[in-house]
Amino acid sequence: MPPAAALLPWRRLVVPLLAVVSVPFVLPLALPFLLRSSSSRQPLSVHRLDWLPPLSPLPRTPDPSTPPPPPLTLPLAPPTTPPPPPSTLPMAPPTRSSPAASPPPPEKDEGGGTTCDLYDGEWARDEAARPLYAPGTCPYVDEAYACASNGRPDAAYTRWRWAPRRCRLPRFNATDFLATLRGKRLMLVGDSMNRNQFESLLCILREAIPDKTRMFETHGYRISKGRGYFVFKFVDYDCTVEFVRSHFLVREGVRYNRQKNSNPILQIDRIDKSASRWRKVDVLVFNTGHWWTHGKTARGINYYKEGDMLYPQFDSTEAYRRALKTWARWIDKNMDPAKSVVFYRGYSTAHFRGGEWDSGGSCSGETEPTLRGAVIGSYPRKMRVVEEVIGRMRFPVRLLNVTKLTNFRKDGHPSVYGKAAAGKKVSRRKQDCSHWCLPGVPDAWNELIYASLVLEPKPRSWKHH
Numbered sequence: 001m002p003p004a005a006a007l008l009p010w011r012r013l014v015v016p017l018l019a020v021v022s023v024p025f026v027l028p029l030a031l032p033f034l035l036r037s038s039s040s041r042q043p044l045s046v047h048r049l050d051w052l053p054p055l056s057p058l059p060r061t062p063d064p065s066t067p068p069p070p071p072l073t074l075p076l077a078p079p080t081t082p083p084p085p086p087s088t089l090p091m092a093p094p095t096r097s098s099p100a101a102s103p104p105p106p107e108k109d110e111g112g113g114t115t116c117d118l119y120d121g122e123w124a125r126d127e128a129a130r131p132l133y134a135p136g137t138c139p140y141v142d143e144a145y146a147c148a149s150n151g152r153p154d155a156a157y158t159r160w161r162w163a164p165r166r167c168r169l170p171r172f173n174a175t176d177f178l179a180t181l182r183g184k185r186l187m188l189v190g191d192s193m194n195r196n197q198f199e200s201l202l203c204i205l206r207e208a209i210p211d212k213t214r215m216f217e218t219h220g221y222r223i224s225k226g227r228g229y230f231v232f233k234f235v236d237y238d239c240t241v242e243f244v245r246s247h248f249l250v251r252e253g254v255r256y257n258r259q260k261n262s263n264p265i266l267q268i269d270r271i272d273k274s275a276s277r278w279r280k281v282d283v284l285v286f287n288t289g290h291w292w293t294h295g296k297t298a299r300g301i302n303y304y305k306e307g308d309m310l311y312p313q314f315d316s317t318e319a320y321r322r323a324l325k326t327w328a329r330w331i332d333k334n335m336d337p338a339k340s341v342v343f344y345r346g347y348s349t350a351h352f353r354g355g356e357w358d359s360g361g362s363c364s365g366e367t368e369p370t371l372r373g374a375v376i377g378s379y380p381r382k383m384r385v386v387e388e389v390i391g392r393m394r395f396p397v398r399l400l401n402v403t404k405l406t407n408f409r410k411d412g413h414p415s416v417y418g419k420a421a422a423g424k425k426v427s428r429r430k431q432d433c434s435h436w437c438l439p440g441v442p443d444a445w446n447e448l449i450y451a452s453l454v455l456e457p458k459p460r461s462w463k464h465h
């Protein structure tokens with residue numbers, strides 16, 4: 001495992017490219033802010049390299065008080081010429097105004113409930129019903145995400161609810177979620193971002209059991225990043241919630257060169273070894289993404305292997321596509337839609353200013369979501385790959401399309417509160433602007449899983465329970 005913050009950025013080309021392209025649009029918007037704020041802030045960047053501008057203008061509710069986002073009419077092909085030197089132009093004007101205290105309630109669902117886009121919407125302030133568990137009370141949040149316990153002073157970031165624009169989410173009910181899972185297994189498979197979501201799920205379900213000793217890790221393990229498999233049992237519902245670590249979903253390996261030095265490789269045409277654990281699970285939630293964006297994965301030199309061929313150099317987006325296809329083939333062959341539900345959780349956005357995860361990038365001091373700007377419409381190219389691969393599968397995989405809803409949440413990351421502050425001083429060396437504080441943003445992803453289980457038709461074999 002790399003350090004906690006080591007999991008992001010898709011960005012090197014993007015920031016300069018975007019900065020240049022957006023000059024005529026953003027500058028007029030940004031100028032008043034730049035002139036007004038005494039301390040000019042660093043640009044907020046979210047993805048590296050694979051960022052694509054929105055394909056069409058984003059639909060939005062008419063709101064005369066907010067100016068429309070700058071239109072982006074960039075050609076869609078990635079640049080082939082070297083990027084211009086980085087510019088320090090802000091991508092989005094920093095938002096100073098408080099978000100609307102209570103946005104209008106989402107419209108009534110007019111269709112069958114499943115036709116509207118659950119992922120098109122906004123964050124609504126909900127002081128009454130959020131967070132779903134009090135900060136600092138859930139024993140399953142590991143230190144890296146326990147921001148309140150680590151000294152984060154503000155709490156507004158815990159009080160937002162995701163509100164789709166054109167439909168209503170079913171009212172979240174953890175008891176009903178557990179009842180739906182009765183007699184079943186739910187498993188999250190992926191990287192530390194999925195462990196973040198796993199811990200969130202344990203915490204929100206824990207709220208529904210009066211006797212907290214009626215849930216436990218079956219091996220007695222405490223959650224830590226050093227271990228790759230956890231199984232939590234909810235005794236009264238005879239169900240388990242599990243996590244399996246798999247950074248790439250395909251198989252990691254090593255090769256030895258003539259000097260007998262070992263080097264990591266990735267076999268993009270072979271499914272990960274942990275796949276034997278995925279079989280027969282009733283609800284699967286996959287993700288992979290952040291490990292494809294940096295270091296050896298991004299460089300792709302003597303790293304990707306297919307069959308007996310170790311590619312001297314290979315493009316990481318194409319490798320990602322082939323790895324996902326390997327995963328898709330495995331799902332199609334081994335999983336039965338009459339018995340199981342499979343989710344793929346989309347890319348979760350990181351927000352670094354003034355650098356990368358490993359070069360002094362920061363997100364500290366952010367206490368409110370971003371409400372507008374180019375960041376909101378950003379969608380990484382690897383997500384288009386995900387959509388394309390899922391679209392060709394036999395198994396109807398459900399895409400938890402959370403990228404956009406995470407775009408807003410620059411306030412939700414641990415930043416300097418990923419570790420308990422020793423004494424009063426907080427480490428400012430490396431900030432975590434990739435993962436999420438808990439309670440926080442991943443709670444909303446789990447609410448969306450619940451919504452999907454409620455709204456979509458259930459697998460045939462579930463109905464006999």
Ligand SMILES: *[C@@H]1O[C@H](CO)[C@@H](O)[C@H](O)[C@H]1NC(C)=O
Pocket residue numbers: 173174175176179
């Ligand atoms: C939550 O779900 C349970 C089980 O389905 C049900 O008995 C309860 O009434 C629900 N609570 C609310 C507030 O809807």
Ligand SMILES: *[C@@H]1O[C@H](CO)[C@@H](O)[C@H](O)[C@H]1NC(C)=O
Pocket residue numbers: 119379387399401403404
């Ligand atoms: C996912 O959301 C993005 C906007 O963030 C949208 O462009 C895309 O079409 C959505 N994908 C699907 C499959 O709905």
